[in-house]
Amino acid sequence: xxxxxxxLSTSIxxxxxxxxxxxxxxxxxxxxxxxxxxRCVATPSTTASLCNTDQLELLKIAYKTKVSRNENLAKLxxxxxxxxxxxELSTLKGYSGYGAEQGENQLRASIASTYYAxxxxxxxxxxxxxxxxxxxxxxxxxxxxxxxxxxxxxxxPAYVDSSVIMGQTGQFQKDVEKYGNIAYMRCTxxxxxxxxxxxxxxxxxxxxxxPNNPTGSAASREQLTKxxxxxxxxxxxxxxxxxxxxxxxxxxxxxxxxxxxxxxxxPDHVAIEVSSFSKYAGFTGVCLGWTAIPKALLxxxxxxxxxxxxxxxxxxxxxxxxxxxxxxxxxxxxxGFKGMMDVVGYYKENTTIxxxxxxxxxxxxxxxxxxxxxxFNSSKMGGRISPPKANFQHKVYEGKNAPYVWxxxxxxxxxxxxxxxxxxxxxVTTPGSGFGPGGEGFVRxxxxxxxxxxxxxxxxFKELYK
Amino acid sequence: xxxxxxxLSTSIxxxxxxxxxxxxxxxxxxxxxxxxxxRCVATPSTTASLCNTDQLELLKIAYKTKVSRNENLAKLxxxxxxxxxxxELSTLKGYSGYGAEQGENQLRASIASTYYAxxxxxxxxxxxxxxxxxxxxxxxxxxxxxxxxxxxxxxxPAYVDSSVIMGQTGQFQKDVEKYGNIAYMRCTxxxxxxxxxxxxxxxxxxxxxxPNNPTGSAASREQLTKxxxxxxxxxxxxxxxxxxxxxxxxxxxxxxxxxxxxxxxxPDHVAIEVSSFSKYAGFTGVCLGWTAIPKALLxxxxxxxxxxxxxxxxxxxxxxxxxxxxxxxxxxxxxGFKGMMDVVGYYKENTTIxxxxxxxxxxxxxxxxxxxxxxFNSSKMGGRISPPKANFQHKVYEGKNAPYVWxxxxxxxxxxxxxxxxxxxxxVTTPGSGFGPGGEGFVRxxxxxxxxxxxxxxxxFKELYK
Numbered sequence: 060x061x062x063x064x065x066x067l068s069t070s071i072x073x074x075x076x077x078x079x080x081x082x083x084x085x086x087x088x089x090x091x092x093x094x095x096x097x098r099c100v101a102t103p104s105t106t107a108s109l110c111n112t113d114q115l116e117l118l119k120i121a122y123k124t125k126v127s128r129n130e131n132l133a134k135l136x137x138x139x140x141x142x143x144x145x146x147e148l149s150t151l152k153g154y155s156g157y158g159a160e161q162g163e164n165q166l167r168a169s170i171a172s173t174y175y176a177x178x179x180x181x182x183x184x185x186x187x188x189x190x191x192x193x194x195x196x197x198x199x200x201x202x203x204x205x206x207x208x209x210x211x212x213x214x215x216p217a218y219v220d221s222s223v224i225m226g227q228t229g230q231f232q233k234d235v236e237k238y239g240n241i242a243y244m245r246c247t248x249x250x251x252x253x254x255x256x257x258x259x260x261x262x263x264x265x266x267x268x269x270p271n272n273p274t275g276s277a278a279s280r281e282q283l284t285k286x287x288x289x290x291x292x293x294x295x296x297x298x299x300x301x302x303x304x305x306x307x308x309x310x311x312x313x314x315x316x317x318x319x320x321x322x323x324x325x326p327d328h329v330a331i332e333v334s335s336f337s338k339y340a341g342f343t344g345v346c347l348g349w350t351a352i353p354k355a356l357l358x359x360x361x362x363x364x365x366x367x368x369x370x371x372x373x374x375x376x377x378x379x380x381x382x383x384x385x386x387x388x389x390x391x392x393x394x395g396f397k398g399m400m401d402v403v404g405y406y407k408e409n410t411t412i413x414x415x416x417x418x419x420x421x422x423x424x425x426x427x428x429x430x431x432x433x434x435f436n437s438s439k440m441g442g443r444i445s446p447p448k449a450n451f452q453h454k455v456y457e458g459k460n461a462p463y464v465w466x467x468x469x470x471x472x473x474x475x476x477x478x479x480x481x482x483x484x485x486x487v488t489t490p491g492s493g494f495g496p497g498g499e500g501f502v503r504x505x506x507x508x509x510x511x512x513x514x515x516x517x518x519x520f521k522e523l524y525k
Numbered sequence: 526x527x528x529x530x531x532x533l534s535t536s537i538x539x540x541x542x543x544x545x546x547x548x549x550x551x552x553x554x555x556x557x558x559x560x561x562x563x564r565c566v567a568t569p570s571t572t573a574s575l576c577n578t579d580q581l582e583l584l585k586i587a588y589k590t591k592v593s594r595n596e597n598l599a600k601l602x603x604x605x606x607x608x609x610x611x612x613e614l615s616t617l618k619g620y621s622g623y624g625a626e627q628g629e630n631q632l633r634a635s636i637a638s639t640y641y642a643x644x645x646x647x648x649x650x651x652x653x654x655x656x657x658x659x660x661x662x663x664x665x666x667x668x669x670x671x672x673x674x675x676x677x678x679x680x681x682p683a684y685v686d687s688s689v690i691m692g693q694t695g696q697f698q699k700d701v702e703k704y705g706n707i708a709y710m711r712c713t714x715x716x717x718x719x720x721x722x723x724x725x726x727x728x729x730x731x732x733x734x735x736p737n738n739p740t741g742s743a744a745s746r747e748q749l750t751k752x753x754x755x756x757x758x759x760x761x762x763x764x765x766x767x768x769x770x771x772x773x774x775x776x777x778x779x780x781x782x783x784x785x786x787x788x789x790x791x792p793d794h795v796a797i798e799v800s801s802f803s804k805y806a807g808f809t810g811v812c813l814g815w816t817a818i819p820k821a822l823l824x825x826x827x828x829x830x831x832x833x834x835x836x837x838x839x840x841x842x843x844x845x846x847x848x849x850x851x852x853x854x855x856x857x858x859x860x861g862f863k864g865m866m867d868v869v870g871y872y873k874e875n876t877t878i879x880x881x882x883x884x885x886x887x888x889x890x891x892x893x894x895x896x897x898x899x900x901f902n903s904s905k906m907g908g909r910i911s912p913p914k915a916n917f918q919h920k921v922y923e924g925k926n927a928p929y930v931w932x933x934x935x936x937x938x939x940x941x942x943x944x945x946x947x948x949x950x951x952x953v954t955t956p957g958s959g960f961g962p963g964g965e966g967f968v969r970x971x972x973x974x975x976x977x978x979x980x981x982x983x984x985x986f987k988e989l990y991k
Contacts, residue, residue, distance in 0.1 A: 131692040134704070189655055189812075189843060196841030200662070200690060204670065220840045224666060226597040238600070337843075344847035346655075374686045375662030377655060377803075380846040381810035 124329065125294025126263045128358040129203035132367045160378045161369065162187020162349070169391040170349055174334075178316035180351050184365065186372055187387075189346040189379045191302050191335040192217050198264075198298060198331070199225040201364075201371050206263035209242035211254065213273055213494030213501070215300070218266040236496040245497050248456065248467070252276035256285060261293040267315075268300035270307060273494045273503035274465045275458025277303075277311040280318070287318045290329040296356070296364070297330040302348075305339045305403050307460040316351070328356045331364070338406075338462065338507075339399045340390045347383040406462045409506035409513045413464045416517040417455040420524040462506040465491070469500060476502055484519035590795065591760025592729045594824040595669035598833045626844045627835065628653020628815070635857040636815055640800075644782035646817050650831065652838055653853075655812040655845045657768050657801040658683050664730075664764060664797070665691040667830075667837050672729035675708035677720065679739055679960030679967070681766070684732040702962040711963050714922065714933070718742035722751060727759040733781075734766035736773060739960045739969035740931045741924025743769075743777040746784070753784045756795040762822070762830070763796040768814075771805045771869050773926040782817070794822040797830070804872075804928065804973075805865045806856045813849040872928045875972035875979045879930045882983040883921045886990040928972040931957070935966055942968055950985035 161167070167185040174180075188194045195217045204226035210218045219241060222228055229239020237243055242262050244254035252274050267286060270277040278286070290297040299315035307313050315330045335348035352365040378384075389395045456465040466488075468476045473490035480488050480502065489505065491498025506513065627633065633651040640646075654660045661683045670692035676684045685707060688694055695705020703709055708728050710720035718740050733752060736743040744752070756763040765781035773779050781796045801814035818831040844850075855861045922931040932954075934942045939956035946954050946968070955971065957964025972979065 129690075131690050131694075134689050134694065134696055135686065136697045189846070192843050193841060196666070200666065203692065217840060220601065223600050224595075224597050224837065224840060226669065228597075228600065230600055231602045344844070346843045346846045371690065374683060374690060375659060377658050377812045378810070380655070380812045380849045382848045382852075383846045386848075 122291075122328065122355075123294070123357045123359055123361055124263075124296050125359050126202070126206060126296050128360055128362050129201065129205075129367065131203060132201070132370060133362075135370065160372045160376050161185075162378060163381070163384050163388070166384050166388045166391075167349075169388055173391050173396070174314060175316060175351065178314055180316055180332075180353065184351055184353055186350045186352065186368065187379050187384060188333075188348045188350055189376075189383070190337060190348040191300060191333045193346075193376075194333050194348060194350045195266075195298075195300075196221045196224075197368070197371050197375065198333075199227070200375065201368050202227075202264060202296075207240060207242070207261075208264040208266065209244055209259055209262040209295075210266045210495070211246050211268060211271060212243035212496060213246065213271075213491060213498035214266065215268055215272045216494060219495070236492075236499075243495060243497070246271065246274060246276070247497060248454070252456075253278055253282045256289045259289070262295055265290055265295050265297045266300065267297060268302070269311070270303040270458070270461035272303065272461070273463055273489065273491060273498065273501070275456060275461035275463040276465075277307050277309075277460035280310065280312050283312055283315065283318045287315070287329060294359070295329065299330050299332045300334070301332055302335045302338055303461050304334065305399065306407060306458075306462055308407070309460060311460060316353075328353045331356065336387050336390060339403060340386075340395075341402055342383070342386070342390075345380075345383045345386060347379050347387045405510070406506045409508065409510065410458050410462055410464060412513055412517055413504050413506060414455060414457045416520050417453070417464065417466060417524075420521055458506070464504040464506070465501055466504060467501050471500060473499060473502070476500075480520075480523070483523050484516065486516045486519060588757075588794065588821075589760075589823045589825055589827055590762050591825050592668070592672065592762050594826055594828050595667065595671075595833065597669055598667070598836060599828075601836065626838045626842050627651075628844060629847070629850050629854070632850050632854045632857075633815075635854055639857050639862070640780060641782060641817065644780055646782055646798075646819065650817055650819055652816045652818065652834065653845050653850060654799075654814045654816055655842075655849070656803060656814040657766060657799045657816075659812075659842075660799050660814060660816045661732075661764075661766075662687045662690075663834070663837050663841065664799075665693070666841065667834050668730060668762075673706060673708070673727075674730040674732065675710055675725055675728040675761075676732045676961070677712050677734060677737060678709035678962060679712065679737075679957060679964035680732065681734055681738045682960060685961070702958075702965075709961060709963070712737065712740060712742070713963060714920065718922075719744055719748045722755045725755070728761060731756055731761050731763045732766065733763060734768070735777070736769040736924070736927035738769065738927070739929055739955065739957060739964065739967070741922060741927035741929040742931075743773050743775070743926035746776065746778050749778055749781065749784045753781070753795060760825070761795065765796050765798045766800070767798055768801045769804055769927050770800065771865065772873060772924075772928055774873070775926065777926060782819075794819045797822065802853050802856060805869060806852075806861075807868055808849070808852070808856075811846075811849045811852060813845050813853045871976075872972045875974065875976065876924050876928055876930060878979055878983055879970050879972060880921060880923045882986050883919070883930065883932060883990075886987055924972070930970040930972070931967055932970060933967050937966060939965060939968070942966075946986075946989070949989050950982070952982045952985055 162185070164182065166187055168182040170185050170187075171180055171182045175185075186194075188197075199221045202225075206227060208218070208222050208227060210222075219228075219238065222241060223238055228241050231238050242260050244256075244259050246252040246254055252271065253276075265286075267278075269283070287297065289295075297315065301314055304313040312318060315332050318330075330353070332351040333348070334350075336342040336345070337348065350368070352368055354363060354365055356364045358364060379387075390399055454467040454469070456467070458464050473492040477488060477490045480486055488502040491501030491503060494503070508516075628651070630648065632653055634648040636651050636653075637646055637648045641651075652660075654663075665687045668691075672693060674684070674688050674693060676688075685694075685704065688707060689704055694707050697704050708726050710722075710725050712718040712720055718737065719742075731752075733744075735749070753763065755761075763781065767780055770779040778784060781798050784796075796819075798817040799814070800816075802808040802811070803814065816834070818834055820829055820831055822830045824830060824833075845853075856865055920933040920935070922933070924930050939958040943954060943956045946952055954968040957967030957969060960969070974982075
């Protein structure tokens, strides 16, 4: 019976009444519960129109960021069908009923219980995506062109590029190799790959990836506590990319929500977390990820960020492929989770092989007494700095908590190093400067690959640098 | 061997060098062809920097739209690696080498040969997506906030909503139920659901869906020829949504590229086509679609639209799920295509059942001599207008070329009709006003459903309106 109403009114997954209502037939229980029709998203344009008690209570006590709501989203018209009957679904808790763009409820619940059981993130705060990269661009659409942003330097290029496309930045400044109006937070061996926040200006949005791509560095609990406090002091929204969190094997936090203030019983919430199955389950082509947005993360006017994000998702997205979602759910079963840990372990072994290769090259070549006394660059990372040598000066930063090895060739350009490796070993590394000016002189060596290929590549590295 | 370079430098699918280059290891053939490294996308910021002969020749002869390139995309820095060696891949033809965000080459080729063999759209002009809805929002990001747009009224809400979110529109004007700064092209029974273009102002972008959702009307060749000429006269870019084209069973064009000027040997190109597997293969949750952008579709400064779209896709998208793409490829095999036609035929039969139901209700109730002399509202559509009746006045527009039946209840509000049907039959239809002010007084009845549900719903319709 419930299928009938679906049959005659489907295919349009976002239906948006002009100042009236949104109807999603999937959300309509027809067994006498006509009232359970819900808006796809209702976005009252002022906080005054937040109409239910839960939200009013929230507004009284809530910490608000200083980030202004995107005025374009406030323009959108949406209302309620049967508003008086659908009251329970007009609450924030009602999100879970909206429908498929946010993902299958079972998968959302499974992600919440697997990754966020101890930090209070609930099923209806999880949005399933087709990958972190897609959600990063959706965040830019969400926040619009008038926000400012900060980013680790170096970092995954999608943060900066999507910001440029959205019009948040100035022109590219060739002298410093930076876009105007972006705060580049330098992360180098000198600061243990964690930015000196005292030099970072206030921005609306802060992108932060840990373990970091490309440096492989995972921020410590102490560092992340500083970062959350910095965001809170500035009223910023912290977008935390945890796509590599399962590679963490020390006590570095695996979620930003482990940090007080990011998400807790108290109402001072500052963070969004974006993550992905790609690096855990070999899902790079399958395309499945998620974003967690606490309901109590608020714009400066008190409007919930998650509500606008839900609107973006409903308008611009069909939901992740249902096949991929089924796969994701399987990955979170006990056997599936063990399988993911095996995948992660496999790539971590690759990382070790690559690291040992670069270290052994050093030793064999220098025959130096410094061999074997490599310096830890960070106790947290377990990374080691190899001593510079005359004809092959490089320093290797071990991705203990990540599938990347970050190799520094001081004084040499990315082009020189990259092309030397490519031409002499036929192995492609990734030039560090592509991740921002802070990557100049580095190459990133990825551990994602079949063992035999990694071993063969390392054999060639050794031959080149023996 | 070729796998080796992939193994150490993957996982980051868009690598964008700051004023340098983009590297995609997948694109690197290592068998002595170092030169075949390509940029992900190079976007010279001025046409003067278009550096290869093909493009310069194109500029001399090309028709250009009057749509300005999004200045934010022009800010993006990207260059070439080994520019002198990668010349062949810096040509427009070189698109096909960029990588997976645009989709699997085999699927792109198969779509080109299946749907565009006679209209000159080539494999490298096809971008695989996770569905038309996602691409519609990517178009908005592509064109940015400074363009103007026109849309059929009524039409699929994603066009307008995504435009609002991007900041292209003014506020919602409650008196007319329209957003400011959007040209609503009224499509009603009076104009055979094709707008009077003499009343439509020039806009940068024109969204046009045929067969239309929700009206079910497919534009004729003559109408589309007028539309293309209108776009060309105005220097507009026409975004043509052909998501229901396979439902066409008369001689209405199935692609906008069948129309001279939309895409042909001559360089006057004005159209982009967006489509989807959802309505052909039951892929609504699988999420697979495509967009076709002719290489010779140019901004007013001569820059190719497809290049910027490629940049958007690379930055904000991981590609459609590889599993979905494999499914799409199977759908385009001879057996698969027959299967899709069977699916389409099944839903077309549903449409007929629904249409006959509404007609029979009319007859049974009125016992009127007009029964049986229903008026064709359009020879092209084969739609019939039922005569108005005293106590149940409705007019039915048969979706001969579409899976929708568009039912008009003159003088009654959407709320009154929708709630009457819902409360008395427990069947959800879709209120027409949600598709724009032109849908007021209509409901859309969808044929997407299991036969038994459609039959049961129609039984209830008959009971209500007997």
